[in-house]
Amino acid sequence: MTSASQELSRRAMPRSDLLMLFLPLILLLAQIVVFGLINDRFFSFPNALNLMRQSAVLLLVASGLNFVILIGSIDLSIGAIVTLSAIVVALLVRDLGFGLWSLPAAALVGLTAGAVNAFFNLIGRVPSFLATLGTMGIFTGISNIIGGGFNIHFEDPVLGWIAAGRLIGPIPNVALWSLILFGVVSAIGARTLFGRYLYAVGGGETVATLSGIRVQAVKAGAFLMSGLMSGVAGFLLVARAGTATQRMGDSLMLDAIAAVVIGGTALSGGVGGIHRAIIGVLVIAVMSNGLNVIGVDFFLQTIIKGAIVIVAVALTLDRSKSEFVK
Amino acid sequence: MSSVTMTGEGHVAARSPTSAFAMAKTPRLVVEGVGKAYGGVPVLKSVSLEVRPCEILGIAGENGAGKSTMLRIISGIVRPDSGTLRLDGNPFAPIGYAAAVRSGISMVFQEQALVPNIAVYENLFLAHEKAFRNRFGIVDRNAAIAAAARALDDLGLGHINPRRQLREFGFEDRQMIEIARAFALASLYRIAEPIILLDEPTAAIAGKEVEALFNRVEAFRGRGSFVLVTHRLSEYLRLCDRVYVFKDGENIDEVGRDRMNEERLHELMVGRVRSTHYYKEDRQRPVAEEATLAVEVRNLSGRGVKEVSFVLNRGEVLGIGGLLGCGKEDVGQAIAGAVPFPEGGEVFVNGSALPVKRRIEAAIAAGLGYVPRERKAEGLVPYLPLRWNASLAMLTRLRRFGLPWIDRSSEIEHVRKEMTRLRIKAADPMQLCVYLSGGNQQKVVLAKWLMRSPAVLILQNPTRGIDVGTKEEIYSLIRDLSEAGVAILLISDDLPELIGISSRILLMREGTIVREYAAPADRKPSEDELIRHMV
Numbered sequence: 001m002t003s004a005s006q007e008l009s010r011r012a013m014p015r016s017d018l019l020m021l022f023l024p025l026i027l028l029l030a031q032i033v034v035f036g037l038i039n040d041r042f043f044s045f046p047n048a049l050n051l052m053r054q055s056a057v058l059l060l061v062a063s064g065l066n067f068v069i070l071i072g073s074i075d076l077s078i079g080a081i082v083t084l085s086a087i088v089v090a091l092l093v094r095d096l097g098f099g100l101w102s103l104p105a106a107a108l109v110g111l112t113a114g115a116v117n118a119f120f121n122l123i124g125r126v127p128s129f130l131a132t133l134g135t136m137g138i139f140t141g142i143s144n145i146i147g148g149g150f151n152i153h154f155e156d157p158v159l160g161w162i163a164a165g166r167l168i169g170p171i172p173n174v175a176l177w178s179l180i181l182f183g184v185v186s187a188i189g190a191r192t193l194f195g196r197y198l199y200a201v202g203g204g205e206t207v208a209t210l211s212g213i214r215v216q217a218v219k220a221g222a223f224l225m226s227g228l229m230s231g232v233a234g235f236l237l238v239a240r241a242g243t244a245t246q247r248m249g250d251s252l253m254l255d256a257i258a259a260v261v262i263g264g265t266a267l268s269g270g271v272g273g274i275h276r277a278i279i280g281v282l283v284i285a286v287m288s289n290g291l292n293v294i295g296v297d298f299f300l301q302t303i304i305k306g307a308i309v310i311v312a313v314a315l316t317l318d319r320s321k322s323e324f325v326k
Numbered sequence: 327m328s329s330v331t332m333t334g335e336g337h338v339a340a341r342s343p344t345s346a347f348a349m350a351k352t353p354r355l356v357v358e359g360v361g362k363a364y365g366g367v368p369v370l371k372s373v374s375l376e377v378r379p380c381e382i383l384g385i386a387g388e389n390g391a392g393k394s395t396m397l398r399i400i401s402g403i404v405r406p407d408s409g410t411l412r413l414d415g416n417p418f419a420p421i422g423y424a425a426a427v428r429s430g431i432s433m434v435f436q437e438q439a440l441v442p443n444i445a446v447y448e449n450l451f452l453a454h455e456k457a458f459r460n461r462f463g464i465v466d467r468n469a470a471i472a473a474a475a476r477a478l479d480d481l482g483l484g485h486i487n488p489r490r491q492l493r494e495f496g497f498e499d500r501q502m503i504e505i506a507r508a509f510a511l512a513s514l515y516r517i518a519e520p521i522i523l524l525d526e527p528t529a530a531i532a533g534k535e536v537e538a539l540f541n542r543v544e545a546f547r548g549r550g551s552f553v554l555v556t557h558r559l560s561e562y563l564r565l566c567d568r569v570y571v572f573k574d575g576e577n578i579d580e581v582g583r584d585r586m587n588e589e590r591l592h593e594l595m596v597g598r599v600r601s602t603h604y605y606k607e608d609r610q611r612p613v614a615e616e617a618t619l620a621v622e623v624r625n626l627s628g629r630g631v632k633e634v635s636f637v638l639n640r641g642e643v644l645g646i647g648g649l650l651g652c653g654k655e656d657v658g659q660a661i662a663g664a665v666p667f668p669e670g671g672e673v674f675v676n677g678s679a680l681p682v683k684r685r686i687e688a689a690i691a692a693g694l695g696y697v698p699r700e701r702k703a704e705g706l707v708p709y710l711p712l713r714w715n716a717s718l719a720m721l722t723r724l725r726r727f728g729l730p731w732i733d734r735s736s737e738i739e740h741v742r743k744e745m746t747r748l749r750i751k752a753a754d755p756m757q758l759c760v761y762l763s764g765g766n767q768q769k770v771v772l773a774k775w776l777m778r779s780p781a782v783l784i785l786q787n788p789t790r791g792i793d794v795g796t797k798e799e800i801y802s803l804i805r806d807l808s809e810a811g812v813a814i815l816l817i818s819d820d821l822p823e824l825i826g827i828s829s830r831i832l833l834m835r836e837g838t839i840v841r842e843y844a845a846p847a848d849r850k851p852s853e854d855e856l857i858r859h860m861v
Contacts, residue, residue, distance in 0.1 A: 191731055191732055191734075192730045192731055192732060193721050193722065193725070193730040193731075193732060194730060196714065196718075196721060196732060197721075199707070199710055199714065200707055200710065200714075200718055203707035203708070203709050203710050204703070204706070204707035204708070204710075206703060206704050207703075207704055207705065207706060207707050207718075208707075208718075209664075209665070209686065210662075210664055210686060210696060210698060210704055210705075211690075211718045211719045211774065212686060212687050212690040212691075212719055213718070214687070270707065270709055270710070271709055
């Protein structure tokens with residue numbers, strides 16, 4: 001076997017690949033250390049809980065988005081879906097007393113939105129960037145119409161408990177549901193046929209087709225998952241806030257895309273993993289939380305965030321694997 | 327073929343009386359102690375060689391031996407980690423390919439380095455437009471077009487209009503344009519004696535184009551030097567004055583023309599003697615009288631083919647040959663259902679009629695495996711691990727409890743067995759396929775289908791760009807499969823391979839089958855006979 005290992009060693013995985021794997025973690029640790037040094041309130045227990053609450057919704061949206069990015073497409077409508085779902089939930093709870101039934105309703109909203117995206121992309125053959133840019137507008141418009149442009153406030157003890165209660169120890173419920181769901185979709189991504197097919201479709205669609213995989217079905221599934229997760233995220237978001245506002249979910253789109261890329265899933269598809277979303281989400285959440293704790297001005301925060309995202313993506317994006325880094 | 331006598335070292339004087347360099351007898355390019363490593367893994371280890379005036383030099387070696395890397399260093403694309411190069415006595419360390427071109431070294435790339443959405447003449451002189459600037463600094467297009475037309479004409483490519491966009495031309499024409507570029511650039515800089523590097527120039531062309539290229543190379547002999555890298559050993563014999571043999575990153579031998587034959591080259595490259603039955607004809611099964619039908623094609627028509635009908639029996643190896651555009655690839659695609667394919671007519675695999683819509687899924691379900699022509703674009707996903715690529719077509723059989731949950735241990739076991747059977751050399755089955763050699767990659771593609779125990783296997787150019795050692799293994803595998811009753815359809819541009827492996831051969835020309843040959847082990851048709859009907 002010596003000649004085999006010789007032959008193989010000449011093609012061994014370069015050290016840079018291993019570096020790529022650990023860079024997001026290193027980044028995360030670096031941030032934690034820096035923020036902690038500046039203000040040790042960062043390390044406090046209440047702050048840790050805060051961090052969990054703040055990142056819960058983003059984690060759901062980012063994991064869902066990961067499905068679409070793995071196949072090499074993108075979903076820009078995720079923020080709008082979150083908003084739409086939040087408004088629907090608020091209306092159902094406030095006006096129709098739906099209570100917990102608003103959760104399946106939110107999921108349905110998300111799935112339908114995902115189906116619309118899939119329809120335009122797969123049957124309409126519109127590139128996903130443009131299709132979801134369009135549906136972003138459509139979903140936002142629908143939100144405006146049904147919400148009338150007002151904030152929708154509601155009071156529901158069940159939803160209140162779902163968001164703010166503590167089922168297990170000190171962990172805020174919202175973080176708990178988020179982690180459980182994240183675990184489920186990560187398992188789907190890592191251990192099911194559908195999950196494996198995502199990589200094949202994203203990494204080599206022709207190869208996938210020629211291997212007998214139903215590529216259209218896989219792609220549709222990805223958009224449905226993204227929509228579904230955004231729908232559920234909307235539910236959690238509004239449960240936590242108690243009020244649905246018109247632009248609630250907007251900021252989540254950019255944060256989610258950044259989280260996915262920082263986590264190591266390439267925008268060109270076929271590389272990374274659903275489970276990777278959590279690293280990216282933590283990086284972003286820690287950054288927001290940390291900057292708040294040390295008292296940085298809000299607008300300065302957005303500048304710093306943008307800069308760190310660029311740096312993080314530049315370092316972690318494995319260009320050798322992306323064929324088009326335009 | 328030019329009849330120049332070879333006298334070993336001092337042959338130059340006999341060749342070209344007008345070559346100034348030839349008179350001087352000094353080598354054109356001297357490479358000394360060059361080493362190159364990628365990611366800590368040495369690809370070239372202290373290699374020395376020289377390129378002499380007016381010669382055609384070959385560099386032979388298995389995949390991974392370092393031949394392409396050597397060419398890239400000579401052409402300035404890659405910088406060596408150690409060692410020196412001297413061109414005509416002066417130190418030569420080009421910064422980039424353009425610098426090498428201006429110094430007189432140009433290269434024909436294996437994977438076409440052409441831009442599809444610009445014109446042919448723009449492609450030919452890409453990055454060298456400055457040479458056509460007039461006194462106002464504006465590029466004189468007409469001069470460039472004229473120069474392009476001349477270069478194309480010289481190579482027998484007068485039918486290619488240099489003004490047209492590159493993507494309007496088919497694969498083989500583009501390959502010839504790639505070749506023309508090296509010559510065009512050499513003329514552009516009025517390099518009296520260019521050195522042209524040929525990196526597997528015939529890997530994707532056949533017949534007429536190969537002849538045209540070789541004629542051009544031989545015609546150029548008195549006016550420059552060539553360095554040829556190819557996987558077809560016969561080409562070294564045909565063209566080269568000397569051949570260096572590379573093995574594991576070292577230059578292990580220099581073989582002069584007088585000592586050159588295929589067996590010797592094979593032996594040096596692989597380190598063992600080539601078996602006399604390279605194509606394992608002794609294991610070829612005779613075409614049985616009452617054979618069971620595996621594939622039936624009736625009146626296949628449409629894209630590229632006209633009324634093609636034939637049958638393929640179990641345990642048989644049916645070869646289909648023909649020149650560019652004959653439609654043989656379309657036939658393979660039609661049976662497998664690889665879009666786009668000719669849709670007219672009927673195709674039956676194992677008795678089931680295949681639908682037009684979603685044919686590939688139906689074909690696979692009926693027991694077919696399809697090994698496509700371009701392994702990196704169609705056969706496997708390069709940035710996925712070996713194990714995932716190997717199991718890609720049979721994941722549905724690896725379900726746990728009937729749910730779409732992948733049974734990992736079963737997957738690992740199946741892949742391990744297949745890796746052992748095919749002798750796929752990889753220390754870690756989770757290694758990304760992009761890091762495997764061409765031969766191993768092709769084995770992974772084969773493994774993908776073999777794991778399903780197919781009844782029919784379609785192979786499109788299965789040994790393209792693969793070293794001889796692995797080729798032999800694939801031929802053995804084909805014999806193993808035949809013995810087990812698998813029906814094999816071999817569509818290949820490699821004529822000796824087609825003849826040696828097939829028990830029956832169909833020749834196609836312009837979309838129809840023009841001849842059928844029986845090719846029993848003891849009475850194989852000759853290449854010439856086949857070529858006569860192919861053109």
